[in-house]
Amino acid sequence: MNMDWLITHSPALLIALPLLAAFLTPIIDRVSKKARNAFVIAVLIIEEIIMILFAWDVFTNGIHIYTMGASNPTETVPSQAVVPVRIVLEVDGMGAFMGLISATVSLAAGIYSLAFIEEEKGKGKFYTLLLLVLVGMVGMEFTGDLFNLFVFLEVLSIACAALIAYRSHFGDAVEGSFKFLIISSIAALFVLFAVALFYAQYDLLNIAALASVMQYSHLDKIALALLVAAFAMKCGAVPMHFWTPDAYSVAPASITAMLVAASQASLYALFRVCFTLYGLTLNLEVIGGALIIFGLLSMFVGVTMAIPQKDIKRLMAYHAISQTGYMLLGVGVGLYLLAKPEFSSYGIKAMEGGIFHIINHAMYKGLLFLTAGAVYYRLKTRNLNEMGGLGHTMPYTAIFFIIGALAIAGIPPFNGFASKLLIYEAAYKVSPILSIIAMLVSILTLASFVKVFHSAFMGPKIHNVEEAPKSMLVGMAILTFVIIFFGLFPGWVVNHIVHPAAQALADQASYIQAVMGG
Amino acid sequence: MLRTTGGFWDPVLWIIAFIVIAIIAYIIRGFGRKDYKKGEQAKPYLSGIEEPSKEEVYVKAGNIYWGFIEALRGYYDAMMKIHTGIINDYVAWFVGITVILFIAIFLVEVI
Numbered sequence: 001m002n003m004d005w006l007i008t009h010s011p012a013l014l015i016a017l018p019l020l021a022a023f024l025t026p027i028i029d030r031v032s033k034k035a036r037n038a039f040v041i042a043v044l045i046i047e048e049i050i051m052i053l054f055a056w057d058v059f060t061n062g063i064h065i066y067t068m069g070a071s072n073p074t075e076t077v078p079s080q081a082v083v084p085v086r087i088v089l090e091v092d093g094m095g096a097f098m099g100l101i102s103a104t105v106s107l108a109a110g111i112y113s114l115a116f117i118e119e120e121k122g123k124g125k126f127y128t129l130l131l132l133v134l135v136g137m138v139g140m141e142f143t144g145d146l147f148n149l150f151v152f153l154e155v156l157s158i159a160c161a162a163l164i165a166y167r168s169h170f171g172d173a174v175e176g177s178f179k180f181l182i183i184s185s186i187a188a189l190f191v192l193f194a195v196a197l198f199y200a201q202y203d204l205l206n207i208a209a210l211a212s213v214m215q216y217s218h219l220d221k222i223a224l225a226l227l228v229a230a231f232a233m234k235c236g237a238v239p240m241h242f243w244t245p246d247a248y249s250v251a252p253a254s255i256t257a258m259l260v261a262a263s264q265a266s267l268y269a270l271f272r273v274c275f276t277l278y279g280l281t282l283n284l285e286v287i288g289g290a291l292i293i294f295g296l297l298s299m300f301v302g303v304t305m306a307i308p309q310k311d312i313k314r315l316m317a318y319h320a321i322s323q324t325g326y327m328l329l330g331v332g333v334g335l336y337l338l339a340k341p342e343f344s345s346y347g348i349k350a351m352e353g354g355i356f357h358i359i360n361h362a363m364y365k366g367l368l369f370l371t372a373g374a375v376y377y378r379l380k381t382r383n384l385n386e387m388g389g390l391g392h393t394m395p396y397t398a399i400f401f402i403i404g405a406l407a408i409a410g411i412p413p414f415n416g417f418a419s420k421l422l423i424y425e426a427a428y429k430v431s432p433i434l435s436i437i438a439m440l441v442s443i444l445t446l447a448s449f450v451k452v453f454h455s456a457f458m459g460p461k462i463h464n465v466e467e468a469p470k471s472m473l474v475g476m477a478i479l480t481f482v483i484i485f486f487g488l489f490p491g492w493v494v495n496h497i498v499h500p501a502a503q504a505l506a507d508q509a510s511y512i513q514a515v516m517g518g
Numbered sequence: 519m520l521r522t523t524g525g526f527w528d529p530v531l532w533i534i535a536f537i538v539i540a541i542i543a544y545i546i547r548g549f550g551r552k553d554y555k556k557g558e559q560a561k562p563y564l565s566g567i568e569e570p571s572k573e574e575v576y577v578k579a580g581n582i583y584w585g586f587i588e589a590l591r592g593y594y595d596a597m598m599k600i601h602t603g604i605i606n607d608y609v610a611w612f613v614g615i616t617v618i619l620f621i622a623i624f625l626v627e628v629i
Contacts, residue, residue: 179605186609190616221623229616240615242601242608286626290619305597308587310579346523384579413529418520425523447583455579460572488529491520 003053008073010054011066011089014099015139017047022131029124037114040127044107047134051103058096059500063514065090065144076206076515084206084515090144092511093504097355097497098268101362102137104482105261106130109254112370112475115468116254116377117166126166126252132159133258137265144515146198146277147205149269150191153234157184160262164251176250183233183243190230194223207277208515211508216281224282227273228290234266237328238297241321245305248317249382253373254475256313257366260320264358267327271505274335279508288336291328292434299325299441306448311382312372315452316365319408322441323361329438330354330423331505333430338506346426351502352494353422359497360415360486364407367479371401374468374476375456384455391457394467398457400476405453407483409446415483418490 006013021043029036058064066073066089076084091099110130117126136156143149161184165177195205197219204210214220233240244263248256274287302322309315334351337343374397375390376382391398407414410421420442427434467473486493504510519528561569587594600607 179608182605183608183612186612218624222620225616225619225623229612229619233612233615239600240608240612242603242611246603283623283626286622290622301597304590304593305601307583308594349523387579388576412527413532418527418529421527422520422522425525429523451579451582454577454582459576462573490527490529494520 006050007054007057007064009066010050010057011064011091011142012068012073014047014050014054014103015089015135015142017050018043018131018134018138022128022135025128025131026124029127033123036124036127040131041110041114043131044103044110044134048103048107051099054091055096055100055497058091059093059496063090063092063504063510065514077517083204083209087148088144088206088208088515089142090208090511090515091142092507092514093500094268094271094355094502095141095504097359097501098141098265099138100497101264101359102134102141102261104478105257105362105366106134106137108366108370108475108478109258110475111478112257112373112472113252113254114471116373116472117252118469120167120252122166126163129159129163129166130255130258132156133163133255133262136160137262140265141268144207145205146195146207146210149207150188150195153191153266153269154188156262156265157181157188160184160247160255160259163255164247164259166252166255167250170250173250176246179243180247187230187234190226194226194230197223206515207272208512211277211279212512212516214278214281216278220278220281224273224278224287227277228270228287231266231270231273232294232328235263235270235328236298236321236324237294238301238321238325241298241302244321245314245317248320248369249311249313253313253369253376256317256369256373260365260369261362263320263324264327264362267324267358271331275338275505276508276511280339282335284335284338288332288334288338291332291335295325295328295330295332296434296437297325298322298328300437303441303444303448307444307451310384312375312384312387312452312456313369313382315384315448316368316372319368319445319448320361320365322445323357323365323408325441326357326420326423326438327354327361329427329434330357330419333423333427333434334502334506336430342429343506346429348502348506349422350426350430351506352498353419353424353426355502355505356419356422356490356494356498357416360407360419360483363479363482363486364404364414364416367400367404367476367483368408370472370476370479371397371404374472377468377472378465379463384452387456387463388459389457389461389463390465392461393463393465394457396473397468397476398453400473400480401453401457403480403483405446405449407487409449410442411446413487415486415490418487418494422494 068087136152139152161177161181165174167173236244302318306315306318330350331354334347337347407416410416424435
């Protein structure tokens with residue numbers, strides 16, 4: 001197997017590998033528990049390695065196309081047809097960027113889970129579902145087909161719902177899962193209805209092909225409203241965020257970290273619809289403005305609702321909403337300016353900030369949820385009032401928490417500062433009030449995490465507990481390493497990873513051309 | 519080094535500056551009085567009352583930012599009111615926002 005073959009087939013391989021592994025996991029589980037754990041971790045490591053190699057190739061050489069079932073994977077339109085009729089996977093810089101996030105968070109979550117769910121039952125099912133979540137995320141990020149996007153959204157939602165309810169002996173876990181399932185089903189129906197509207201009008205399902213003939217008709221506008229509402233709800237935008245704290249707080253900690261990445265897959269779908277499917281046909285001021293408003297509401301309501309929380313994971317869930325607001329603000333500013341001359345100066349910088357914040361958030365929020373899980377693992381409570389003094393007995397967890405908290409609050413030199421700075425400066429050019437709100441939210445975020453640090457880790461030694469198990473510390477260390485690396489070398493990260501992603505998202509013509517030719 | 523809209527951000531430079539400032543602060547601290555009594559003078563002065571134990575005065579999460587929440591009571595009451603925890607309400611908000619998006623998208627054409 002040479003490198004060219006691997007890179008050519010990577011789009012399909014990166015979906016097929018965890019999919020096949022998911023169905024093999026229950027079989028291996030019957031043979032040996034240790035073999036199952038080794039198998040799952042090996043698959044996640046291989047997935048991560050292939051993803052890094054593939055993403056690097058996409059960032060360097062541009063869009064990769066993979067036509068399912070074609071003798072030549074790059075042949076998107078069969079000789080007898082004039083439009084793409086097969087399922088086409090199309091991976092540009094943005095898709096590869098999101099794939100990197102999904103694979104990294106899944107690897108950290110998988111390793112962390114080894115100890116975290118040690119005492120739980122049904123671990124074979126747990127790992128099967130964990131791999132299916134990865135399939136759903138990567139599928140959504142790599143597909144170039146709108147119906148296929150709906151299918152992977154469903155795979156992701158159902159697997160997430162099952163994992164939220166994994167500890168079904170807790171009533172709140174089942175309740176959180178039920179709410180997630182109901183609201184996700186309605187969102188999926190919205191998406192399906194939008195897909196049907198496109199198919200009825202254009203006889204097409206391929207995103208690039210649809211974008212090439214998009215007329216922005218009344219039906220297209222209806223589909224746009226449905227898609228924007230569905231994906232904005234799925235990524236937890238205020239005021240459609242209510243399911244988020246209910247689901248995030250009750251899922252096992254490793255799964256909560258994956259739910260953050262799963263929500264970002266929906267955020268990606270929202271951006272893909274706006275920039276690629278509709279592009280310049282949109283009324284950019286209305287939809288860009290809508291994303292900015294969603295962003296501001298999410299930032300402010302998320303952080304202010306986090307402050308009074310006493311449940312550590314519920315508090316962090318509200319912060320996840322708040323941080324999603326930064327991404328919506330940054331990319332929303334980019335969309336707002338897409339057709340204006342200012343786009344090339346600060347519009348693209350705002351997008352870079354928003355997109356950089358996606359990966360930063362996945363890393364530090366993932367880390368924070370893992371630290372909350374480590375605390376829960378030892379104390380068996382999420383109530384901050386029942387915690388205190390854990391810095392004495394869980395020093396590594398405390399250090400990981402401090403790093404995550406400083407990163408999310410945007411304290412230099414951590415990665416959160418770099419992405420927020422890009423957003424602040426670019427948003428200021430559109431309206432200073434946007435930057436002022438964003439900075440105020442950062443201050444409140446810091447205040448909120450000072451409360452958590454004080455309540456959980458500072459004070460006299462109350463609980464005589466041990467440090468978290470090694471595999472959990474390794475899971476946290478992986479994300480911490482990425483946070484520190486991104487914090488110290490933001491210029492390298494933006495130039496080599498974030499800028500290609502932002503450029504790819506804004507470049508609708510290249511996305512269409514890769515499939516349709518011409 | 520990261521180029522931003524208005525300038526640049528270099529974390530390595532920031533860390534060097536931080537270390538230099540910390541060293542200067544440490545040197546200034548060295549000019550302080552040498553007759554400082556570590557044990558006695560470190561205790562808080564509570565009008566002669568014995569200092570309570572750390573366990574007794576430890577502030578729990580529920581009491582932190584009490585003033586902030588009280589000052590924004592009206593806002594928090596409104597927020598708590600809409601965070602009902604009922605799935606029907608979640609769906610209602612979702613559908614309501616979709617309708618607002620419909621109106622915004624179509625209304626702009628009319629205007």
